[in-house]
Amino acid sequence: MPKLDAFLLEVAETLNSSLQLEETLERVAQLVRQAIDYKIFAILLLDERTEELRFRFAIGYPQIVIDTFRIKLGVGVTGQAALRREPVLVNDVEDAPFYVEGPPGVRSELAVPLMIQGRLIGVINIEAPEPGYFTQEHVRLLTLVASRVAVAIENARLYTRVANQARLLTLLNEIARGLTSILNLDELLQRVGDELQRLTDYQMFSVLLLNQQNILVHRFSLRFGEKVQIKQDIPLGEGLVGFAALHNQPVVVADVLNDGRYIQTNQETRSELVVPLAYSGKVIGVLDIEHTQLGYFTEEHVRTIVTLAAQVAIAIENARLYQTVREQERRMEQDLTLARELQRQVLPACCPVLRCAEVFARFVPARQIGGDLYDFLPQSAERMGIAVGDVSGKGAPAAIYAALTSGFLRSHVGQRLSAAHMMSALNTSLTDRPVPGAYVSVLYAVWDEATGRMQIANSGLPQPILYRGSAAANDIPECQAMQRIEVGGLPAGMFPEATYEQITLSPEPGDLIVFFTDGILDASNLAGEMFGRTRMEQVITENQGASAEGLVGAIFAAVAAHADDVEQFDDQTVVALKILGA
Secondary structure (H helix, E strand, O other), X not given: OOOHHHHHHHHHHHHHOOOOHHHHHHHHHHHHHHHOOOOEEEEEEEEOOOOEEEEEEEEOOOXXXXXXXXXXXXXXXXXXXXXXXXXXXXXXXXXXXXXXXXXXXXXXXXXXXXEEOOEEEEEEEEEEOOOOOOOHHHHHHHHHHHHHHHHHHHHHHHHHHHHXXXXXXXXXXXXXXXXXXXXXXXXXXXXXXXXXXXXXXXXXEEEEEEOOOOEEEEEEEEEOOEEEOOOOOEEOOOHHHHHHHHHOOOEEEOOHHHOOOOOOOOOOOOEEEEEEEEEOOEEXXXXXXXXXXXXXXXXXHHHHHHHHHHHHHHHXXXXXXXXXXXXXXXXXXXXXHHHHHHHHHHOOOOOOEOOOEEXXXXXXXXXXXXXXXXXXXXXXXXXXXXXXXXXXXXXXXXXXXXXXXXXXXXXXXXXXXXXXXXXXXXXXXXXHOOOOOOOEEEEEEEEEOXXXXXXXXXXXXOOOEEEOHHHHHOOOOHHHHEEEOOOOOOOEOOOOOOOXXXXXXXXXXXXXXXXXXXXXXOOEOOOOXXXXXXXXXXXXXXXXXXXXXXXXXXXXXXXXXXXOOOOOOOOEEEEEEEEOOO
């Protein structure tokens, strides 16, 4: 036997030189052989979950024993050493009542527990064919070796665990990236089943999703690698899957036949792991994994699948949201077609025929439907209300708000309100029913054929243009013939206490009054130049002799030519009124 101090120093140096568990155990066996010429050697480690000793390294044992044999605490010499937490020396196994027969020809056996901080982690066991082979000196030596080996094993285990966790996290991250990129739910669940095989060798797998009736519905199932259809729905709270979903906690069962919650769907199943799928704290389903082996699923399986389940839940919600959006888009296309027709019906079918003026309007939306509006609202045989509006935003929401605005205007027209009072009434109606972020700029005019006067109130539209055709005919300078109607106010629907000013015009035959939304002025070309008011006034001047319809057509033609090859950004509306003789 080598000198103890030198031997223990060599043991320490050898054990400290590696963190690989297999390499560490093999070196331990070699070192022990230098001190004790054994024939049979084994290091068994404790499975804390089952409280069984399992072979981790062995010399002299049949491979089938190493792979399958499990030793309960207290059973055999090894089990006794583990139970007592102290060395057990048997000089002749034929005289030991607790001896369990192992390899043939064994007569003496020495087992020493591996302890660290008072905790059992395993046993070193050596055997010999001669009775009385092992001495107390061997016991003392192996006990000293065991104390150092226990630390080395624990360090190697920790290193292995950390390395495995790092590999596992890398794998989980890789799987998560792959899952979140799949937006088809059926394809996603198939991928989940495939990826799960990389984490645990399951034999049966299902994804059950919770419906609005709190029923878990089998959405995807695999049995021994084959996709199957299972129509057995399970109410929340029933069975292992229902329990996991109800309590939002994983359930692991070593033997399903001994669990009263188990609902049999597969006769082969012996162990089962159920992990809830939760999104934003709400359970949306479960992952159900089954195996034919008793006690197959470990705490490591639970931790791993719980981590994966969080990513699966997100991927499922993304896929369902995408599917919902696709369905909504299809319905929206249908709705937009109907909305275009409804907006066409809401807008006046044609312009009114007046005795002392002619009027024409055109609306061109930037999208399929838009948020501009115009309307003609007769107050009496002699008085006509004219409304032009521009709703905040675009598309369907703006179109709906525009229809709401038109409805309120029509509801007040019977009161024969002045232009300013109509604006106040509209603002009150909209602010009484506020829509977050929605408002409307409206110009409202009242044309009185009996008096030849026009009232105008404005809540944010561009200032309209009055072209004095009568002044131009009398050689008054052009700058005086072209006038802005300077009237303004706050958009309707924003401030309940808003008030509105009103001006009154007395136009003469040949005069033009043009109302328009900012989509006309803001139309831009490729250079970023807006159409602007100057171009607008120039078109009116050049077409001052045209009819109201001709003038509106000329304005839209000029805007289109200016913004050639640039997509229309905003809705465009123009209403023109040309004063005729009495």
